[in-house]
Amino acid sequence: MSSSFGKTITVSTFGASHGYAIGGIVDGLPCGFHVDIDELRAFMRRRAPGQNQLQTQRREADIPEFLAGLVDDMTSGSPLAFMIRNTSQHSSDYNNLRDIPRPSHADYTAxxxxxxxxxxxxxxHFSARITAPLCVAGGIALQILRSKGIHVHAHLKQVGTIQDAPINLANPDMDTIKAVSSEPIAMVDAAKRKEVEDLVYKLKSDGDSTGGIVEVFATGLPVGIGNPNFDGIENRLARTAFGVPAIKGVSFGSGFEGCSSLGSLQNDAFTMDGDVVKTTTNNSGGIQGGITNGMPLVMQVGIKPTASIYTEQNSVSLSAKEPTKLVIKGRHDPCVALRAVSIIEAVTALVLLDFLGEVDHELR
Amino acid sequence: MSSSFGKTITVSTFGASHGYAIGGIVDGLPCGFHVDIDELRAFMRRRAPGQNQLQTQRREADIPEFLAGLVDDMTSGSPLAFMIRNTSQHSSDYNNLRDIPRPSHADYTAxxxxxxxxxxxxxxHFSARITAPLCVAGGIALQILRSKGIHVHAHLKQVGTIQDAPINLANPDMDTIKAVSSEPIAMVDAAKRKEVEDLVYKLKSDGDSTGGIVEVFATGLPVGIGNPNFDGIENRLARTAFGVPAIKGVSFGSGFEGCSSLGSLQNDAFTMDGDVVKTTTNNSGGIQGGITNGMPLVMQVGIKPTASIYTEQNSVSLSAKEPTKLVIKGRHDPCVALRAVSIIEAVTALVLLDFLGEVDHELR
Amino acid sequence: MSSSFGKTITVSTFGASHGYAIGGIVDGLPCGFHVDIDELRAFMRRRAPGQNQLQTQRREADIPEFLAGLVDDMTSGSPLAFMIRNTSQHSSDYNNLRDIPRPSHADYTAxxxxxxxxxxxxxxHFSARITAPLCVAGGIALQILRSKGIHVHAHLKQVGTIQDAPINLANPDMDTIKAVSSEPIAMVDAAKRKEVEDLVYKLKSDGDSTGGIVEVFATGLPVGIGNPNFDGIENRLARTAFGVPAIKGVSFGSGFEGCSSLGSLQNDAFTMDGDVVKTTTNNSGGIQGGITNGMPLVMQVGIKPTASIYTEQNSVSLSAKEPTKLVIKGRHDPCVALRAVSIIEAVTALVLLDFLGEVDHELR
Amino acid sequence: MSSSFGKTITVSTFGASHGYAIGGIVDGLPCGFHVDIDELRAFMRRRAPGQNQLQTQRREADIPEFLAGLVDDMTSGSPLAFMIRNTSQHSSDYNNLRDIPRPSHADYTAxxxxxxxxxxxxxxHFSARITAPLCVAGGIALQILRSKGIHVHAHLKQVGTIQDAPINLANPDMDTIKAVSSEPIAMVDAAKRKEVEDLVYKLKSDGDSTGGIVEVFATGLPVGIGNPNFDGIENRLARTAFGVPAIKGVSFGSGFEGCSSLGSLQNDAFTMDGDVVKTTTNNSGGIQGGITNGMPLVMQVGIKPTASIYTEQNSVSLSAKEPTKLVIKGRHDPCVALRAVSIIEAVTALVLLDFLGEVDHELR
Known part of the structure; x- marks a missing residue:
């Protein structure tokens, strides 16, 4: 149960960092959709580790093998199932962790x-590796959404304290965001990209880490999808986004910042764009009462600093019940937020497709 | 479906701002629990409108009438059902809204x-009035949790740009928070309370509004409740919290701020407190991998400025498909965040009780 | 949770036999549907006790009071909530049952x-009285379905060993079934009705009881609604029907009898009816692979003999942990199957409307 | 969604008759349980086709490969995932079925x-082949249940019109049922086994088929598991059993037959067995009000005659919209009920384990 989400499009994931394979099942995809496998692989590479010097040196090809639900790259009407073999494991790196839990990891609670x-x-199963199946499912969801005129792209709003140039929430330049989204550092502002690069190299040499904020936009959504109360767009997006490891916060539109502002500044006044109702600003992030209003959907997701750092940390021996020191080995990103951009796009696409399935007869 | 949440304890709400009654059903409460009705009414009063000059002048007694599931104030094993009659409606205030949607309200999307x-x-059904049933259910959940040594209290972390004194996340003073939580302005710092009071009166006279951040703490939770991935503590809390109208963001522990910090500063080092595993800091907000770690649970909820303001706003006539001006009547709070403190306590208690029901045999 | 069902149309019930009220919430009904309240009351009377000498002498008017979700008898878009006051309780009849459980009742397991x-x-909450809220919800569902050309009617296929005339599964005479469905004994064959009447009077004077089989038909369903595997028409119908007290079995089409026959006799051969694909027989009961095929849906529901009989029975004292005798008081039907006809229609309508909501955009 | 079931133990299946693999995910199994793989394979062989002359000649080794969730045959705490490769496909046998649907198959509705x-x-995905993953999951569930003293065994109550010797519902001889359950014809009465064998050979040579009834027993269940109304033992068992292809009916205890009897004969009188409350008969099938009463659980499942028969049948050409004749090729069992015995055991075990997970802390 806890490894699944979705109502009309259900995603179930399996696998752990170390083991034979990870993968998932996607139930409810429309039948007869042609999946562009090359594009999917390119999308997977954005999340995959070991792509450049900014990341963990664990390399995984992360090529999904489809077990069922695809015939000649076309969805066949039965649940789509796939696996990705785990190929690069240094299990011995983790030997001392059985007794000594890593701070801010799930070792102890698990x-x-x-x-x-x-x-x-x-x-x-708490590893960020389980986001690979999310990207397989989400990569396909992105293709289906695009075929319906819906585009989902994200950028790095912030890394550490370095902020990207602000995006116009009411009229985001999706081409630009799309272009930068596949950069190693997905920021619109090239100068800030360089600053982040320097920061990450410094953190790497310090054995430290930082976090960041990913901001995702979706345009082309029909007006009126979603639900009030406990099953609206924000409810499902937040519930699902918090399923990505290391997420500490989720906000929409003008987010927490907007909460300290005034109603007269935050209210999104209505206007007509030809025959279409629009708002002149978009502090609501495209959602009113859990339901889309036709403006771009905007969500921010806060990602904490990578918990696996290389400096010595205080921990405890669970068997001896006494304090001890811990030095973490293994290969870890100084800033997982960098690789989270495509993951948040994937999660967003899956949740939006799930909502679309409630109104689009074809999509069920 | 969208009006329900919970797995072991399911809450379903009904009702709208204007109509005969609002209410709810709570299924799964333990049988034989004695509800302190006086305490519940006192809890309800914290949310109820018209309590003081800082709030809307709409007055509702908000007294729940129990329809089923209570015998002599004891839960009877069958679903608890209750209603609250709507007594104070000025429906004519809303006559012009059928055609002219209020900015940043759900009028148009609905x-x-x-x-x-x-x-x-x-x-x-999008009205904040539906939070009254939440408070009935949550007020009972708070009593059940307390009988198990679990305490849930919240304060106003921020109103507009005015911030309350910071709370120690690893060791919150729950008595103090409890004491201030029932103040009209639930801030620990008395000087800030006065600042907020002045701000609210000014907004009232300006016909403007502001938002705020509620921060909730839960202590006494057992270690190891919750789940990984998509059904952990954060997932369900966030999903449910976004069911409260006007919520724009949800974060945990050190929240978005922590995301711009360093791993070496954010990691919660383990230590022993006698035989018990603790962490010296609590930036994780009491949760690792979706599962409680025995430290206080900490959640922040951002509430946008009240959308109903009294200054003239730009809107459109949906029938004429042309721009028009709108002046809102009705009675509205300049800052709904003030009354949201008990609502967030209620929602938090309901979700925690729901998780407790997964491990506590009595609770199902 | 256990008091709810449905995905696009969710029904939650509350209440117990003895208490202030019973009722329910229906979430997901289409907005703007005009409910014929008189027709609904007439439908409720079919289930209500005390209508004639064949039934329990407990009289309940069973008039639903709508608390929310209806404005001028029109569904308003928010959850429909209603209650029915309990008016006729002889609680003292049950005094001895706290310690001595009634055979084949839920006293002990509860x-x-x-x-x-x-x-x-x-x-x-295990009482058959909770079927009254089901009939309120189902009565409205029946009206909505009819507005879409879908008709649901049931008859008594069997009472004790007395069988009604067989109905043509492929071409049931819905007008006749509708006409008899509101008879005290809903059989097509008038001679059998008389036999059943005699049997019930005899059982009444003997202090004994019997059971029966209700068979329900639904015509006008679109082809292709439902799902494969674990969420098809049969799965949801069976799950929900077993929520009606006293149900012992559920079957479809030619049912258990068909299982002892031959494939060459049971297979439903395809044929063309103009441009429409039909089958010449309907042993499948209108469903193939969990999905409607355009033929009438046919379900049988077996109802056990009323467990409350007036002859002395063997039971135990739970406190003394020793055998004892039990004589049941109270007012009970010799054959609850007689009153189950409208309940099964209600349940069937609710489940079919739930499925229809998956494809019919208006219905969500 | 439609390919999943379960609340505390969730099973999701994937795959179709023809394709690379079938398989599933089981989420929620207890961590640290040692799976006896040899026993699991032996259990799988009972369902596997091609074992003897009574069955389809399609041979599948049906060996599950575990992808995740097992480490050294021990459940690891993360979802268990497995696949079974499809090895024996004669896809060309199905070439004419694209346009001409097989009677009483899902070809048309799909x-x-x-x-x-x-x-x-x-x-x-409608193929009986998807019951293989059910048997992997169920075979493991059976082992876990047995470790807790719960035993689940089934027999063939009926094949065609041939009935097995009746089993004492209150005191079934589980050793005998277990012994016969793995026979090619799982009947207690050896003479009837021979009769069925003759019948099946005759049907095979006639190109015809028949159905049957599987009856399953579970002993050792704790008293008090399950729920009232719509989420009781019968509700979930029926919902899940109807997920097995070809099921036409589900009943409990004395089933439909009991419905034509008298209350005085059907009521299960209570008695003391030492300190334990028992009933002298078990017409209720071990369940009262959706909750176990400590008596053996008894369920009957009716399975229709195999729809794939070899005689010429009437069908239609979907493209030409005109009647046509159909002769089915492929390899099919004259009576799928024979192989359904282990499948029903598997499904029953999975649902019971799901309920046990609601009260057994270890099991979650």
Whole structure:
């Protein structure tokens, strides 16, 4: 249950960092959709580790093998199932972690939750590696959405304290965002990209880490999808986004900043754009009462600094019940937010497709 | 479906701002629990409108009448059902809103979603009035949690740009927070309370509004409740919190701020407190991998400025498809965040009780 | 949770046999549908006790009061909520049942499940009285379905060993079934009705009871609604029908009888009816692979003999842990199957409307 | 969604008759359980085709390969995922079925539901082949249940019109049922086994088929698991059992037969067995009000005659919209009920484990 989400399009994931394979099932995709496999692989590469010096040196090809649900690259009407083989594991790096939990990792809580037999090598099922199946499913969702005129692109709004140039929420330049989204550092402002690059190299040499904020936009959504109360656009997007490891916060439109402003400044006045109702600003992030209003959907997702740092940290021996020191080995990104851009696009696409399935007869 | 949440404890709400009654059903409460009705009414009063000059002058007694599930104030094993009669409606205030949607309200999206017959007087089912049933259910959940040593209290972290004194996330003074939580302005710092009071009166006279941030703490939670991935503590809390009208963001622990910090500063080092594993800081907000770690749970919820302001705003006539001006009547709070403190406590308690029901045999 | 069902149309019920009120919430009904309240009351009377000498002498007017979701008898877009006051309770009839469970009732299992404080007067939440809210919700569903050309009617296929005339599964005479469905004994064959009447009077004087089989038909369903595997028409119908007290079995089309026949006799051969694909027989009951095929939907529901009989029975004292005798008081039907006809129509309509909501944009 | 079931233990299946692989994910299994792989394979062989002359000659080794969730045959705390490669496909046998639907198969309804691109070779996702993943999941569930003293075994109550010796519902001889359950014809009465064998050979030579009834027993269940109303033992068992292809009916205890009897004969009188409350008969099938009462759980499942028969049948050409004749090729069982015995055991075990997970802390 906890490894699944979605109502009309259900995604279930499996796998752990170390083991034979990771993968997933996507139930409810429209039948007869042609998946562009090359494009999907390109999308997967954006998340894959080991692409450049800014990232962990763990390399995974992350090529999905489809087990069912695709015939000649066309969805066949039955659940889509796929796996990605785990190829690059240094399990011995994790030997000392059975007894000494890593700070701000799930090592300790997983052991209490599941018992001593839980397999937490590489973070187990809590590892960021499970975002690879999300990207397979989401990469396909992005293609389906695009075929319906819906575009989803994200950028790095912030890394550490370095902020990207602000995007116009009411009229985001989607071509630009799309272009930068596949950069190693997905910022619109080239100068800031360089600043971030320097920061990440410094963190790498310091054995430290930082976090960031990913901001995602979706345009072309029909007006009136979503629901009030507990099953609206924000509810499902937030619930799902918090399924990505390391997420600490989710906000929409003008977000927390807007909360300290005034109603007279934040209200999105209505206007007519020809026959179409629009708003002149978009502090609401495209959603009113859990339902799309035709303006671009805007969500921010806060990602904490990578918990796996290389400096010595205080921890405890769970068996001896006494304090001890811990030095983490393994290969870790100084800033996972960099690779989170495509993951947030994937999650957003899956949730939007799920909502679309509630009104689009074809999509079920 | 969209009016429900919860797995082991399911809450379903009904009602709209204008109509005979609002209310709800709570299924899954433990049988034989004695509800302190006086305490529940006192809790309800914290949310109720018309309590003081800082709020809307709409007065509702907000006294729940129990229809089923309580016998002599004891839960009887069958679903708890209750209603609250709507007593104070000025429906005519809303006459002009059928055609002219209020900016940053759900008037327009609801009409597209449900059609022209949707009853949006007073915000309809999108109205903040539906938080009253949440407070009935949550007020009972708070009592059950307390009987198990779990305490949930919230304060106003921020109103407009005025920030309350920071709370120690690892060791919050729950008595103090509890004490201030029932103040009209639930801030720990008395000087800031006065500042907020002045601000609210000024906004009232200006016909403007502002937002704020509510921060909630829960102590006494067992270690190891929750789940990984898409059904952890953050997932369900966020999904449910976004069911409260006007919420723009949800974060945990050190939140978005922590995302711009360093791993070496954010990681919560483990330590022993006698035989018990603790962390020295609590930037994680009491959760690792979706599972409680025994530290206080900490969540921030951002609430946007009240959308109903009294200055003239730009809107459109949906029938004429042309721009027009709108002046809102009705009675509205200059800052709904003030009354949101108890609502967020209620929602938090309901979600935590829901998780507790997964491990506590009595609770199902 | 256990008191709810449905995905696009969710029904939640509350209440127990003895208490202030029973009722329910229906979320997801189309907005702007005009409910014929007189017709609904007439439908409710078919289930209501005390209508004639064949039934329990407990009289309940069973008039629903709508709390929310209806404005001028029109659905308003927010959840429909209603209650029915309990007016006729002889709670003292149940005094001896706290310690001595009634055979084939839930008295004992409810006590183990919920503890000693569970309120089981009159059967508590397990009572057949909770089918009244089902009939309110289902009565409205029947009206909505009819507005879309879908008709749902049931008859008594069997009472005790007395069988009604067989209905042609491929071409049921819906007018006739509709006409008899509101008879006290809903059989097509008048001679059999008389036999059943005699049987019921005899059982009444004997203090005994019997069961029966209700068979329900739905015509006018679109082809292609439903789903494969675990969420098809049969899955949801069966899951929901077993929520009606006293149900022992559910079957479709030619049912268990068809299972002892031959493939060459049971297969429903295809044929063309003009441009429309039909089958010449309908042993499949209108469903193939969980999906409607355009033929009439046919379901049988087996209802056990009323467990409350007036002859002395063997039971145990739960406190003394020893055998004892039990004589049941209270007012009970000799054959609840007689009143189950409208309940099964209601349940069937709600489930079909739920499926229709998956493809019919208006219906969500 | 439609390919999943379960709340505390969730099973999701994928795959179609023809394609690379079938398989599934099981989420929620207890961590640290040692799976006896040899026993699991032996269990799988009971369902596997091609084992003897009574069955289809399609041979599949049906060996599950575990992709995740097992480390050294121990459940690791993360979702269990597995696949079974499809090895024996005669896809060309199905070439004429694209246009001419097979009577009483899902060929036609699937095409309307999913569109013309749906892959229905071999029945697609509607094929009985998807019961293989159910048996992998269920085979493991059976082992976990047994470790808790719960035993689940089934027999063939009926094949065609041939009935097995009746089983004492209150005191079934589980050793005997277990012994016969793995026979090619799982009947207790050896003479009837021979009769069925003769019948099946005759049907085979006639190109015809028949159905049957599987009856399953579960002993050792704790008292008080399950829920009232719409989420009781019967509701979930029925919902899930109808997910097995070809199921036409589900009943409990004395089933439909009991419905034509008298209350005085059907009521299960209580008695003390030492300190334990029992009933002297078990017409209720171990369930009262959706909750276990400590008596053996008893369910009957009716399976229709195999729809794929070899005699010429009437069908239609969907493209030409005119009647035509159809002769089915491929390899099909004259009586799928024979192989359904282990499938029903698997499904029953999975649902019971799901309920057990609601009260057994270890099981979540």
């Amino acid at each position: 052991r209490v939750r599941y018992g001593d037999m839980v397999d937490m090598r590489g973070g187990g | 009409r597209v979603r449900y059609g022209d017959m949707v009853d949006m007087r007073g915000g309809g | 006590r183990v499940r919920y503890g000693d404080m569970v309120d089981m007067r009159g059967g508590g | 095409r309307v539901r999913y569109g013309d691109m749906v892959d229905m070779r071999g029945g697609g």
